[in-house]
Amino acid sequence: MVRYSDELIDEIKNSNDIVDIVSQYVKLKRMGSNYSGLCPFHNEKSPSFFVSPNKQIFHCFGCGVGRKCISFYKQNRRNKF
Numbered sequence: 001m002v003r004y005s006d007e008l009i010d011e012i013k014n015s016n017d018i019v020d021i022v023s024q025y026v027k028l029k030r031m032g033s034n035y036s037g038l039c040p041f042h043n044e045k046s047p048s049f050f051v052s053p054n055k056q057i058f059h060c061f062g063c064g065v066g067r068k069c070i071s072f073y074k075q076n077r078r079n080k081f
Helices: 006-015 018-022 069-079
Strands: 029-031 034-037 049-052 057-060 066-068
Touching: 018 034, 018 049, 018 057, 018 069, 066 069
Parallel strands: none
Antiparallel strands: 029 034, 034 049, 049 057, 057 066
């Protein structure tokens, strides 16, 4: 397994906006200072998936998945949208 430096990981996190990353896979709607949409990790009919651009995190209150943009990308690769 390849181990990347903490500096490289921080640079990637700081140079990418989580809303831009997530919106490539999820239709997001602005709700106050956050965004919401249908969770891409489980089937649902009403949005329980939220993205916080201020904190640069996502969280689904339905299935509990959540973290930072790199985690979203890794989870996305596992599910193969």
